[in-house]
Amino acid sequence: xxxxxxxxxxxxxxxxxxxxxxxxxxxxxxxxxxxxxxxxxxxxxxxxxxxxxxxxxxxxxxxxxxxxxxxxxxxxxxxxxxxxxxxxxxxxxxxxxxxxxxxxxxxxxxxxxxxxxxxxxxxxxxxxxxxxxxxxxxxxxxxxxxxxxxxxxxxxx
Numbered sequence: 001x002x003x004x005x006x007x008x009x010x011x012x013x014x015x016x017x018x019x020x021x022x023x024x025x026x027x028x029x030x031x032x033x034x035x036x037x038x039x040x041x042x043x044x045x046x047x048x049x050x051x052x053x054x055x056x057x058x059x060x061x062x063x064x065x066x067x068x069x070x071x072x073x074x075x076x077x078x079x080x081x082x083x084x085x086x087x088x089x090x091x092x093x094x095x096x097x098x099x100x101x102x103x104x105x106x107x108x109x110x111x112x113x114x115x116x117x118x119x120x121x122x123x124x125x126x127x128x129x130x131x132x133x134x135x136x137x138x139x140x141x142x143x144x145x146x147x148x149x150x151x152x153x154x155x156x157x
Contacts, residue, residue: 035071042070063142064151075112076134079127082109086124
C-alpha cells in the first residue's frame with residue numbers, strides 16, 4: 001500500500017479550485033433565478049394590462065398580442081450588439097482583450113449557449129444561431145398553436 005502526502009500548497013490549490021467551482025454554480029443559480037423572476041414579472045404586467053387573472057398561462061397570451069418574451073429579446077439584442085462590435089476593427093480588438101474578464105459580453109454570450117442547448121464554440125456563429133432560434137421559435141409558437149389563434153380572434157374583436 002502506498003501513502004501519498006499532499007503538500008500544504010497543493011491543499012490550498014485544491015481548496016481554491018473548490019471555491020471557484022462553488023462560485024460558478026452559485027452564479028449560474030442566481031442567473032436562472034433572475035431569468036425566472038423577469039419572466040414572471042413580464043407575464044404579470046401583461047396580464048394586469050389586459051385584465052386577465054395572474055393565474056392564467058402567459059406564453060400563449062404573449063404570442064397572441066405579438067410580444068416576444070423579454071429574456072429571448074435580450075439574448076437576441078446581446079448577440080446583435082456583439083456582431084456589430086465585431087465589425088469594427090477597434091472594438092474587435094477590445095473584445096479580444098476583455099474576453100478573459102468575468103463580466104464580459106463574451107462570457108454573457110457563452111451563458112446564452114446553455115439556454116439554447118447548442119455546442120457551438122465560435123461566438124460569431126453562436127450569435128447567428130441564437131438570433132435564428134429566437135425568431136423561429138416565436139413564429140412557430142404563433143403558427144402551430146390553436147389557443148393562440150383563438151386568443152387572436154378574441155383580441156381582434
